[in-house]
Each structure stands twice: as C-alpha cells, then as structure tokens.
Amino acid sequence: MIDPVIDIKSGRYIATGKDAEGNKMAAIMGKATAEEHIKAGNAKKGSGW
DSSP states (O other), X not given: OEEEEEEEXXXXXXXXXXXXXXXXXXEEEOXXXXXXXXXXXXXXXXXXX
C-alpha cells in the first residue's frame, strides 16, 4: 500500500491508500498493529485519533 492513512471509524482502525497501479485499497486492523505502523513511519494518522 502506497501512502496509507489510518483512520478510526466506529472503533475500527482502517488503513486506506493505493496500490502500485493506482487502485484504491483498504485494510482493517487492530489498535496495536495500527500504532506500530504509525510509530515505524509506514503510515500517517487520519481522522478519529
């Protein structure tokens, strides 16, 4: 996923971004995984934090 942004909606952590071909992607993850990706610099915080 290229340039993912992790938002919190209804208590769920949702990463949205694009793949190498420009198609939209989304992935639902747990809080610990979301925080790890943000801490490592792999994703940015979106709305709901």
